[in-house]
Amino acid sequence: MPLSDDVETGQAHSGNRYKLTASCQWDGVEVWTPETPFLYQLTVALTDKEGRILHTCKTRIGFRTIEFRARDGIYLNGTKLVMKGINRHSFHPDG
Secondary structure (H helix, E strand, C coil): CCCCCCCCCCCCCCCCCCCCCCCCCCCCCEEEEECCCEEEEEEEEEEEECCCCCEEEEEEEEECEEEEEEEEEECCCCCECCCCCCCCCCCCCCC
């Protein structure tokens, strides 16, 4: 089920470059986390004046926020992110 069928329009002329910036806001989005890496498919279609599709691009996207709080750590989607791991260094006295 699509989150949205929002349409942004603009005009591009042959041989010229054109940049269209679109902004949307959706309710009920599942956020991406390492435990639940929820992804959506984004489809962008280029159409002519009659609405015929000339080209489409599809890509997978995820929604998330990342914050770096000084002296407090990293937060993913408003929740403190605890990373676990090891760091092993071996030193030889002769270099």
